[in-house]
Amino acid sequence: MMFGLLRRAKPVPLAPLLDLHWDGRELRLACTPGALVEVALELDGCHFTSLVPDAQGVARCTFAFAPSGTDTLELLPRAGRDGAALAAGPLRLEFGKAGLVAVSAGWRRSPLAPLAASRLVPFGRDVAAREVAVVVPVHDAPALVERCLAALRGHVDAATRVIVIDDASRDPAIAPLLERAAGFARVLRNEVNRGFTATANRGIAEADRADVVLLNADTEVGPNWLAGLRRAAYAADDVASATAVSDNAGAFSVPELERYNALPDGWTTEHAARAAWHDAGLAYPELPTGNGFCMYLRRDVLDAVGVLDEAAFPQGYGEENDWSQRAAQRGLRHVVAGNVFVRHARSASFGDERRATLGRAGMAVLRERWPRYEDDVARTLYSYERRVLDWRVRRIHADARTEAAPLRRLLWVGAGAPAWRDAEVWNLRANRARNELLHAGKVVAASAWIAHDPEPSYRALWDWLQLHAIEALLVTEARDSVAEILCGLLGVPRLRIAAPFGESAAAALRTAEWLPPARLPSDSR
Structure with missing residues (x-):
């Protein structure tokens, strides 16, 4: 029974595709020479790129980093964009791991995540100034x-x-x-x-x-x-x-x-x-x-x-x-x-x-x-x-065909985050010896907190603000905390909202006070 499942999991190329090989970073496709003008790669159901086979019918695509920001993708080669499929069904590839397997029933694509190749503003640079x-x-x-x-x-x-x-x-x-x-x-x-x-x-x-x-x-x-x-x-x-x-x-x-x-x-x-x-x-x-x-x-x-x-x-x-x-x-x-x-x-x-x-x-x-x-x-x-x-x-x-339109992405620090349906409220919290960034109750990112050397934790928060596209920081009073200062340097506005918060972000933001950017104590501006 187990060996039967393994056989069914193998990729099955369809003519004129003869073979395809994934080494964890490069995809190699071998076709009947002269049979295809181009081979299109579809990832997670969307066109990614088109490749031109060489005289021997070989086409290659090297992935410098994972396009989705996640380790696994669904792959389907086609005979040109929107052309006939060149495999019996979608295949699953994993970055850093050789081999392809057929996508099993019930497998779900991962949401898009931040890219490993993201180019971030260097730590502490005051772009908002x-x-x-x-x-x-x-x-x-x-x-x-x-x-x-x-x-x-x-x-x-x-x-x-x-x-x-x-x-x-x-x-x-x-x-x-x-x-x-x-x-x-x-x-x-x-x-x-x-x-x-x-x-x-x-x-x-x-x-x-x-x-x-x-x-x-x-x-x-x-x-x-x-x-x-x-x-x-x-x-x-x-x-x-x-x-x-x-x-x-x-x-x-x-x-x-x-x-x-x-x-x-x-x-x-x-x-x-x-x-x-x-x-x-x-x-x-x-x-x-x-x-x-x-x-x-x-x-x-x-x-x-x-x-x-x-x-x-x-x-x-x-x-x-x-x-x-x-x-x-x-x-x-x-x-x-x-x-x-x-x-x-x-x-x-x-x-x-x-x-x-x-x-x-x-x-x-x-x-x-x-x-x-x-x-x-x-x-x-x-x-x-x-x-x-x-x-x-x-x-x-x-x-967008199956998901709701995107909402504002707001950051709340500590306990008592508002529970609104018309905004994404992300939560930054301390959990023993680490800081955690949560969305919808799940930990999205975490960093160790070292009291005598807090800078690595500050750097992690700096990156999270950019990678996770935080739009505004919510506060009930201005404290000039580290989170407020880092937001100020990046141009993330801090908004003072009144408690109790009410039933919607729209109502809270209509009456929110836009506070001036927080600055380091030594900043004379």
């Missing part, structure tokens, strides 16, 4: 501008400056719309149309010493967008820019490149943004350029390489690529903040035909100035980190 100015060039398209500004109003704090510049719009609806925005934004106007690039440069100058986010007026931001960009930009000293991902932003579209990607049924931008924040991962793929639809520029890099070239790219379409290449010449990198989702209409001011014309003109300049640029794009566009990001978003979308 960086002043940021969001620059929004505007030209017509009032409905989209109104949507953009409404989202900004709801998702920036009082410390963030918003600079809106009207580039001589002709639509009469723009002026009254921007008048209403003057309550939370600084509104400027070009007397004549100067073009996108000159308008963006004006905003960069108006920002003075602040870091800058270039944000198109046809975008819609969601929760945690600015915190995510800022952390990505300061995760390493050699990062020049960080760009969000989108449903419709060319190479920054997820999960499918260069396409419009519909959101799951019933989802809003807020749902998509929160899902990416929770589960897209922090691997931060790299590209040789950012994208000005939503691009964070560090001020020290602006000082080093200058502003955008408005003479060569007056209407945009190439100006951020050129700036990025100038930064890359100095050994600096441009990262994709995959956990920051921003919706994008695209071509609202120009239309598709005009955008294509401008794109061709801009590319001609880029080819002349940076002859290796397109090769660098091709080399990085399908990096392992990028394939992992796209796959995780596909899984997020697939899971």
Whole structure:
């Protein structure tokens, strides 16, 4: 009986796949030579990558780290994406362990978990202290501008400056719309149309010493967008820019490149943004350029390489690529903040035909100035980190068919955590000689507590705040505890809520007091 079960558990390849082998890190597939143009790998029911067999019919895929953040995955090879299955059924692979077995009945996929390759802000770096100015060039398209500004109003704090510049719009609806925005934004106007690039440069100058986010007026931001960009930009000293991902932003579209990607049924931008924040991962793929639809520029890099070239790219379409290449010449990198989702209409001011014309003109300049640029794009566009990001978003979308929309993720320290159904309340508690992070009553992470050497425990909490995408810290009174100080450095807001807590997070947060960031006692700011 036991040997019969083992036989049934063996993987059964289907022609033209002859054999497949997993050594714990690399998958090797042997096919009938010439029979397949490509072999697609499906992980947990979602497309991961496509492989081209060599002349001998062999295709290989090396996994630098587990895409799901867990040790096991469900694998199904196919004859091209969405093609016929090349195995009798899904197979289970385990990272670090050789061999494949057939998935047994009742086996359940694990939820997405933090990636082993996550790039975190170095311990103690005060990213929240960086002043940021969001620059929004505007030209017509009032409905989209109104949507953009409404989202900004709801998702920036009082410390963030918003600079809106009207580039001589002709639509009469723009002026009254921007008048209403003057309550939370600084509104400027070009007397004549100067073009996108000159308008963006004006905003960069108006920002003075602040870091800058270039944000198109046809975008819609969601929760945690600015915190995510800022952390990505300061995760390493050699990062020049960080760009969000989108449903419709060319190479920054997820999960499918260069396409419009519909959101799951019933989802809003807020749902998509929160899902990416929770589960897209922090691997931060790299590209040789950012994208000005939503691009964070560090001020020290602006000082080093200058502003955008408005003479060569007056209407945009190439100006951020050129700036990025100038930064890359100095050994600096441009990262994709995959956990920051921003919706994008695209071509609202120009239309598709005009955008294509401008794109061709801009590319001609880029080819002349940076002859290796397109090769660098091709080399990085399908990096392992990028394939992992796209796959995780596909899984997020697939899971949305059967799971509830994502909720706010809030942290409570100690006993007596609120029990709300409209938020995820995570609990940080001391349990004898260790600190534990709990969600839904289960220990998600733990670290040893050593009274005479607490720093390792503080470092663990610092990592947990990032890896588990905590959105806010709940307190009933300000204590300037270690948890409050670390949250303050990372830009995690602390909210004072009144007890008794009430029946919902929504009610508690409506009346919550936003407290200033906690600082170390020696911090004189």
